[in-house]
Amino acid sequence: MNIGKHILLTLILTLLVIFSLYSLFQNPSKSSDAEQAALAPVEDPWITQTIPPGGSIFSVLANLELPGTEIGMVSWRFGEYIDVSTIQPGDTLRVILNDTKDKISKMMFVQEPTVRHYFEAQGDSLIYAREALPVxxxxxxxxxxxxxxxxxxxxxxxxxxxxxxxxxxxxxxxxxxxxxxxxxxxxxxxxxxxxxxxxxxxxxxxxxxxxxxxxxxxxxxxxxxxxxxxxxxxxxxxxxxxxxxASGVGYPLSSIHVSSSFGRRLDPFTGGWANHQGVDYRAARGTPVYAVAHGTVTSARYNGGYGNEVRIKHPSGMITIYAHLQRSSVRAGQTVKRGQIIGRVGSTGRSTGAHLHFGLMSNGRYINPNRLRMVGAEKLNKAQMAEFELQKEKIRARMQNQSNTAVAKAE
Ligand SMILES: [Zn+2]
The missing domain is CATH 3.10.450.350 (Nuclear Transport Factor 2; Chain: A,)
Incomplete structure (x- = not known):
């Protein structure tokens, strides 16, 4: 019994030794390559930037010491695909630079672990792709x-x-x-x-x-x-x-995607820092633009870099500005109601593509339009109301289903 155990153990040990020797001689070069690779510093081409509290896409791109015009262009493309008002501290931006380190060749933005936004340079433009993991x-x-x-x-x-x-x-x-x-x-x-x-x-x-x-x-x-x-x-x-x-003012567009927010940014034309005196909303050419509140049109004209522009003075004294319009459909002196169409989205003036620049002035100073409490509708219209009734029933059914499941689990 004891001898049998001993023989078995010896046999196992011998097999192990033979196996290790075999693998050592079989693949000597491979193992040393792997060791060398592990020792050599691995160059990761990706530069990772994390959005700090109070930071923006501009501030992290500025850390890369790229030309201002490149940062301006990249930010513009970025804003076309990602609503910049959703960016939060902790979101990460990863980039690969070209050989001369003055252009971005690849960029990846991660806002939540399940979605990756990819940008890849092709000539002078950045091609966008999105990858989403199943949730x-x-x-x-x-x-x-x-x-x-x-x-x-x-x-x-x-x-x-x-x-x-x-x-x-x-x-x-x-x-x-x-x-x-x-x-x-x-x-x-x-x-x-x-x-x-x-x-x-x-x-x-x-x-x-x-x-x-x-x-x-x-x-x-x-x-x-x-x-x-x-x-x-x-x-x-x-x-x-x-x-x-319902106490707020309306939105100037029927759907909202902020492509550039208020404050400091790099100008895609000059490459220098500039104060962005409003908010840019991405929108297709020709999209209707609405007055956000009741007021009087103080001007509807071509205004240099702002292109075709409408200004409305509201009873509170505040002035709203709608710029880069394809055309305006109001005249100076005319009164407008909230939600009235005042023009169409375009790309007139100094603009890199179709969008609405929306500005807000109070006491002669530009202020952040985000400070307005903007609402989609005071009340749903008749057609929307009919749809709302159906949606309400569906929500109630889902809640019922959910509480049934909870009861079943508790039992
Ligand atoms: Zn703007």
Missing amino acids: YKRDRIITGTLETTLDAALLSSGLSPADKQNVNNGLEGEIDFQTDARKGDSFQVFIEERVFEGKALPRAKILYVSYEGERTGFHELFRYESDDEESVLNGLYNKEGKSNN
């Missing part, structure tokens, strides 16, 4: 009661800060929280979240919100969604189809 969508019901503030309650119920803000904005249009909110009030939020590698990604789709309190009564909001993903109408509405924040 699965999950419905979730969140309920809670008020202890101190709605903010605190929403956050502790597991909503991300961005989603919390949307719920908050929606409810603030319905309820006066200052006077009517009470400890013990209850709320329910129904979201569609995207799940990747077992974790929910931030920015869920908020489908339903309800709030109930002794002083506030019962309020419900439902998501309305049009066919266009970037439509300004997409969002929360109450049962009557009234917008959650």
